[in-house]
Amino acid sequence: MNNGINNDPGNGVDRRGFLRLAGLGGVIFASGLSGWAAAADSMGVAGAEDFFFVQLSDTHWGFEGDVNPDAKGTLQKAVATVNGLEQVPDFIVFTGDLTHTTDDPRERRQRLAQFRDIVAALKVKTVYYMPGEHDAALDNGKAYQEFFGKTHYTFDHKGVHFIVLDNVTDPAARIGDEQLAWLAADLKQQPADARIVVFTHRPLFDLYPQWDWATRDGAKAVELLMPYSNVTVFYGHIHQENHHMTGHIAHHSAKSLIFPLPAPGSQPKRTPLAWDAAHPYQGLGVRTVKPEPRPRNTEYTLNELAVGAAKS
Helix, strand or coil: CCEEECCCHHHCCCHHHHHHHHHHCCEEEHHHCCCHHHHHHHHCCCCCCCCEEEEECCCCECCCCCCCCCCCCHHHHHHHHHHCCCCCCCEEEEECCCECCCCCHHHHHHHHHHHHHHHCCCCCCCEEEECCHHHHCCCCCHHHHHHHCCCCEEEEECCEEEEECCCCCCCCCCCCHHHHHHHHHHHCCCCCCCEEEEECCCCCCCCEHHHCECCCCHHHHHHHHCCCCEEEEEECCCCCCCEEEECCEEEEECCCCCCCCCCCCCCCCCCCCCCCCCCCCCCCCCEEEEECCCCCCCCEEEEECCHHHCCC
16 A cells, blocks of 8 residues: 555645655655656646546455465555545556466456455545556456456546556566557657656566566667656556656556565565564555655655554
8 A cells, every 4th residue: 555645735745745755656646746847837727737646556355374464454444544535536546466366267357356346445436457467467367357448558637648558468577569559659649748657567677577577678668758758657566665767757666555575686585574463564555644844845754554544
């Protein structure tokens, strides 16, 4: 899960402040993204409308193990947390691994159905989905598409162009030439200063390929995006916060809703971090961010909370 950010105008969090908050992943104040403030100002009132959305990632519904003894309750707590936000998000996006891998096609569909039914309790009307490799790699996304439709698509919201890329349906971790051609055709319709957000599951850059934390042809997608001056990428997959720049393009990962994973290359194997009974849900990403009283809008307090304890 992700950040609960109080963005009430009275708390001192303004557009400038969110330039930093946006880098934490989770609740995203769209107009505060890197380079967007100036672009929005140049677009006039209609194109500069502020809004925020929530990114949720890596719920792995169906997982069972000691690294999260509340595996059957964490997703519901996240839904309650989002429903408890004082300001209703414009939309929610799930960036993949909705369910945990199973070799059984019937069980896979059962998990997807259970996930769908749980998140139906979200009070936000508009929810976007995309698959992770746990959902789609074993059947090329067939079961996922039966429940949630296309694995790559675009949508527009308040002057921002959003692109959902699928880098998991191909078990070889490729976007593929056909989808890259689709991306190129879509981008050709956008002006060079368009405000663009890309959602993926795997990172588009080589974060740590030894642990499958890369997209084999991700550099081709980045190359297509490079001519556009206002691009931000959000992804999941690595179960932790990470920030990276490819040129002027910022890449931000979201924490997981099931268990945290180690820092890239910090241990021999990509094994989940152990559950700490003294600090339940630590590393799962539920946080509050508040500005310090003084100096105004320059420092922020980051507190990790138990999943069910996060408030807006």
